[in-house]
Amino acid sequence: MNTVFPPTPTVTVPVVGTTALFPVHRIYCVGRNYVEHAQEMGHTGREPPFFFMKPADAVLVASPGTSTPLPYPGLTQNLHHEMELVVAIGKGGKNIAVAQAEQHIFGYAVGLDMTRRDLQNAMKAQGRPWCIGKGFDHSAPIGPITPKDAAGDITHASISLQVNNVVRQNSTVEQLIWNIAETIAQLSTAWELQPGDLIYTGTPAGVGAVVPGDTLKGSISGLTGIELKVV
Template identity: 50%
Template sequence: MTQQTYLWNPQPVFSLPVQGSEARLPVKRIFCVGRNYHAHAIEMERPVDKATMRPFYFIKDASTLVQSGETVPYPTGTQNYHYEMELVVAIGRSGFRVTEADAGELIYGYAAGLDMTRRDLQLVAREQGRPWDLGKNFEKSAVCSEIVPAGERGVLETGAINLAVNGQTKQSSDLSKLIWNIRELIVDLSQFYHLEPGDLIYTGTPEGVGAVKSGDVITGHVDGVGDVRLTVGAPE
């Protein structure tokens, strides 16, 4: 077999540590769920009616991944850099058009994550009917803790989720308040994508999102899953 050559080095494998294992979880895709808590949807002035609407998503590149505990520079192009605290679901088995009864079998584990957002750019794009990429899919915008294998946790239905900035609580809710729960999200996504091991689903953020500045320390927690931490550095 002829060895393949490339014009430059291919992109490295982006991965996360796994609790209790020396092996790391390679990340394939990052799916993010928009407006999946009623109170957050209201604060974003876009209420959700589950009876007439379905979930919607945006994607972050795997290259945006940042491991918990790091310091990232305040991003360019924004004056309104926001945190969004989320439960992250890690997919461990392939699935396409799965049923709600089988959805839990695709879950490898969970993590605590931050969907960092250039809010001003997102809102401009939203009002103009344009994609959100500049506001959401930018370098070092997907922060994630280690992956905790699901094990006996099964499919999470409840659990406190909260976030603090410099020790002051900003977000506080419960996973039971997700508009579309974990099973429903897996079922819905699998109607459009062949879900694969290494896919991450950021399941949505509660109300209380807000701006941070250089020097701020963000800490988040999901009961039964773990903690995430990010320090905002100076702009590059």
């Protein structure tokens, strides 16, 4: 293939228990998908799900057993953590039925939807797109992907985040407003899902700011946790 410059390498995420890598196609994120988080953001009820996207190269792979550097981005004074369960899609599809959604899942991972909250809020106030608040470099930290059959009962898994060893977020996956299968089904009506898609399923209450020097530790029962150092 004759290209005008070398193509950017495909972003990949390690898979637990194998040397294989999971190639990332797209990153979809679900907004306000835990009741208490929706309330802390000024909303209530089971509103229809809405989605936003991050570029694939926003992925920052957190290596197990180390504290992975997380660069503090420019243009913000209010960088927030949002701890999330990530669903990795292994089989594509469009207009997927809720009952069939699990067949499309390859595995699960621990992830963070990092957010430049001040920029997001400013864009919201002006009625403008808030990609600048969500889709910046290194805004999608993720741990290794655990294949579905090795992850246990993910629907009842605990999910938590500590900052400097103090618990900030603590909930369970069953508290999702739109569960994993419903999210996949809804998402597949708007986009044809592809193998390699990552779905960040939403964050529990307790989101807050981090600053350089902070250490973040995210965990979901049954999955490999992540540790990040804001630099």
